[in-house]
Amino acid sequence: MPFMRGVMPIRRTFFYLEQGRVVFRDDVKVFCLGYHQRPEPHQKGAKEFIFWHWAQLQFRNPYIQLVKLKNFTVTPFAMAFLKDGREVLFDLEGKSKDEIVDMFNGTLGKTKLCLQREALESKYSVAGFGDNHPRQCICEIQGQQPCTSLVKAPDYMCGRWRWNHQGAKLKRNKRII
Amino acid sequence: MRRYLPPTGKPPITPPHEKKLTRALEPEWLSPEDAKELLWRRQVYKNVLKSMRRVYKEEYETYMVEKTYGWPKIYAEERAELNHLIEEQNERLRQGEIMRAQRDKENYEQMKNEFLEGLEEKLEKDHKELEERTQEILKQIERTEHFLTPENLEREIEYALEHPVNYNYCIDLRGTKFYDPEPLKYPDSAKRQTGRRFDRTLAPSVLSKEELKKLRTEKIETKFKTKGRFARYIKAPVEGKVVDEAIDMAVGWDDVEKFVEGGDTNDNEKKMNDTGKKESKKKKKNASTKES
Numbered sequence: 001m002p003f004m005r006g007v008m009p010i011r012r013t014f015f016y017l018e019q020g021r022v023v024f025r026d027d028v029k030v031f032c033l034g035y036h037q038r039p040e041p042h043q044k045g046a047k048e049f050i051f052w053h054w055a056q057l058q059f060r061n062p063y064i065q066l067v068k069l070k071n072f073t074v075t076p077f078a079m080a081f082l083k084d085g086r087e088v089l090f091d092l093e094g095k096s097k098d099e100i101v102d103m104f105n106g107t108l109g110k111t112k113l114c115l116q117r118e119a120l121e122s123k124y125s126v127a128g129f130g131d132n133h134p135r136q137c138i139c140e141i142q143g144q145q146p147c148t149s150l151v152k153a154p155d156y157m158c159g160r161w162r163w164n165h166q167g168a169k170l171k172r173n174k175r176i177i
Numbered sequence: 178m179r180r181y182l183p184p185t186g187k188p189p190i191t192p193p194h195e196k197k198l199t200r201a202l203e204p205e206w207l208s209p210e211d212a213k214e215l216l217w218r219r220q221v222y223k224n225v226l227k228s229m230r231r232v233y234k235e236e237y238e239t240y241m242v243e244k245t246y247g248w249p250k251i252y253a254e255e256r257a258e259l260n261h262l263i264e265e266q267n268e269r270l271r272q273g274e275i276m277r278a279q280r281d282k283e284n285y286e287q288m289k290n291e292f293l294e295g296l297e298e299k300l301e302k303d304h305k306e307l308e309e310r311t312q313e314i315l316k317q318i319e320r321t322e323h324f325l326t327p328e329n330l331e332r333e334i335e336y337a338l339e340h341p342v343n344y345n346y347c348i349d350l351r352g353t354k355f356y357d358p359e360p361l362k363y364p365d366s367a368k369r370q371t372g373r374r375f376d377r378t379l380a381p382s383v384l385s386k387e388e389l390k391k392l393r394t395e396k397i398e399t400k401f402k403t404k405g406r407f408a409r410y411i412k413a414p415v416e417g418k419v420v421d422e423a424i425d426m427a428v429g430w431d432d433v434e435k436f437v438e439g440g441d442t443n444d445n446e447k448k449m450n451d452t453g454k455k456e457s458k459k460k461k462k463n464a465s466t467k468e469s
Binding site for chain 2: 086088143
């Protein structure tokens with residue numbers, strides 16, 4: 001089991017993954033990185049970044065498509081594709097893995113303003129129901145099922161009927177050996 | 178623990194049957210009134226959804242403006258910040274491109290110079306070698322003048338016989354070489370050529386007394402680093418042989434003086450002298466007995 005030796009398993013522990021610093025903005029949809037399998041000294045940084053920080057990137061950005069391209073170009077590079085169609089290019093030649101992390105974070109990472117806006121949005125949600133929201137229950141919206149406290153729901157929507165009606169019983173009996 | 182049979186039918190992951198790919202399902206027959214009713218219902222449903230979405234969107238926007246105290250401003254600031262960061266990154270890329278072009282140019286120039294230098298070195302080396310080779314060949318051509326051929330063979334043989342070369346010499350521990358004298362074509366003043374005497378031991382009488390005396394003085398002077406001190410002790414050739422041996426065996430100047438005055442430094446010399454005396458006495462006795 002070569003993966004369980006040395007530094008490799010540490011890179012997949014929960015604690016390590018949570019320490020990831022690069023968290024992209026919501027505008028970033030696709031991110032691809034080109035590196036070399038056998039890098040020269042000035043191409044080493046990209047490969048080290050992949051080795052150490054790729055899993056963290058995936059963990060902290062679960063809704064972004066991350067693509068690795070091996071031996072694609074002469075110089076290592078990274079490219080981000082934004083929601084509005086723009087492309088942001090990064091030149092990784094001659095840079096160490098820490099410099100690459102700082103570069104990504106500084107350009108497309110979540111800034112203070114971004115985090116502030118997200119916190120406010122989560123606090124004031126229009127899609128919520130309850131006491132601190134504009135609507136108390138979903139049954140107030142047109143097209144939704146009314147509250148069962150006022151109007152009885154049909155049988156086929158109750159769990160009681162779904163698990164216990166005649167057809168389900170027969171099926172269940174047949175399948176038991 | 179119960180074991181349940183798997184559900185019947187094909188697993189969902191498998192592809193559909195080939196027949197199903199080209200199958201065209203025929204819908205059930207509907208009466209025109211039913212069809213019209215269904216169409217109308219679908220239209221109404223779609224319109225309701227559309228209108229509901231628009232209503233909620235408007236509600237959201239007004240809500241955001243009222244309750245969030247100017248959130249569109251935050252959105253605008255965020256967009257401006259992103260544009261600014263992207264522009265900075267593009268600027269960095271442009272600078273990097275310029276530097277890369279410069280670096281590539283420098284590398285190219287360096288590589289070109291190295292290549293040219295290497296080429297020059299190789300050309301010089303080739304030229305030098307060519308010169309050496311031509312000189313060699315010219316020397317070889319010169320040497321061919323002295324090569325033996327059937328035409329000049331007899332002449333060369335005669336020359337070799339007329340001018341023999343002697344490579345025979347003796348050498349002592351100090352490294353001084355003693356060449357034998359040049360061989361004479363006609364030794365002992367004979368008209369007829371009898372043989373070559375190249376070895377000194379074969380021709381002791383070749384050297385004259387004066388030459389022998391000179392040799393011995395040179396020998397002593399080189400050994401003891403003196404001049405003209407031991408000249409009176411040089412003796413005749415026959416006895417000089419003993420003197421030569423004594424000189425070789427002597428360690429210091431005192432030993433030589435003792436020997437010359439009559440004393441011996443070595444037992445071998447004593448024995449040699451004693452035996453000589455004894456032999457002469459014996460001879461006298463023998464001679465006297467015979468006479469008697």
